[in-house]
Amino acid sequence: MILCLGGLPTRNFSAGQLQGVEAISGEALHDLIMARGGVGTPTEACMDGCVIQCSNIVADAQGQLAVAPLEFETLGLCGANLGLASLDGIARINRLCNDLGLDTIEVGAALGVMMEAAESETLPNGIDRALLPRFGEAERTAELVEEIGWGTPLGALLGRGVVAVGRAFGVRRIPAVKGQAMSAYDPRVIKGAGVTYATSPQGADHTAGLTVFAPANHRDSANAVALSRSSQLQRAAYDALGLCVFNLGAIGPRPDVALAMLNEAYGADLPADWLTTLGRRVIDAERAFDRAAGFTDADDRLPEFFAHKPLPPTDSRFDVPETELDSIWS
Ligand code: SF4
Structure with a gap:
């Protein structure tokens, strides 16, 4: 639905549709889970007794746990918002966030702001442009999320959330209200x-x-x-x-x-x-x-x-x- 409305946060909320977004749609996620088998399932109860069972488990190529669950807001903020149309790439970021106890909306929004900063002509003193993740770049993005846990300077900044990242880099497009990162529904359309x-x-x-x-x-x-x-x-x-x-x-x-x-x-x-x-x-x-x-x-x-x-x-x-x-x- 969000894809049809044109309200999917894309490249730090600069657009409402991502080219190639079909690769991270609900249908693509369902098909990937079914094709891989193993521990994966497209429908799962996150607590005993729920008959709706809207949760899921995503398996990796070996059928082992990749992440559970992979939700729409994560596909939006850690996918389209980062210019990333790869279910496995998003699942890896999601798993790292889960392991670190971090909200994927906040981390995805903060990464989007950092990626926009990486494209700017000037950066704050002391920031090495080569260390910044770029839109569509899965590997460096996942590494940087891991660095939150290690407490590297850039990882520690990312771990402080979208407003802190935006202020540190002087980015004006910070998608947050009252310090809380915005979810995967662009308010210009919804x-x-x-x-x-x-x-x-x-x-x-x-x-x-x-x-x-x-x-x-x-x-x-x-x-x-x-x-x-x-x-x-x-x-x-x-x-x-x-x-x-x-x-x-x-x-x-x-x-x-x-x-x-x-x-x-x-x-x-x-x-x-x-x-x-x-x-x-x-x-x-x-x-x-x-x-x-x-x-x-x-x-x-x-x-x-x-x-x-x-x-x-x-x-x-x-x-x-x-x-x-x-x-x-x-
Ligand atoms: S509807 Fe979904 S989120 Fe709610 S309890 Fe059931 S599985 Fe969990």
């Missing part, structure tokens, strides 16, 4: 996700309220705030209840089913709008924490380039008015 990135107390976190599955024109800014608000309220409630985000595909449109389960389990008689009320209480508490920590409305913004730099190939920009961003929780 504008509801952009509103979530901007206004969520958690920063640019797609799990706080992803709107891309809603039946809507995602480039229409008129829908964006309403879509984001309902999605953020729903996610906050589900998180508080300990329900997996991917449950929403099954019972998201039927909150009455979730309420019926709660009423049965606890002998309660919850009102029909109880999930929305719960979500709002969670978000209000999180926003109060942010305010006490010094965040203001000025932090509820996307980086400026999303408004000023049109995204190829759609040439779409993020144009939701700031007054609407500020009114989302009023």
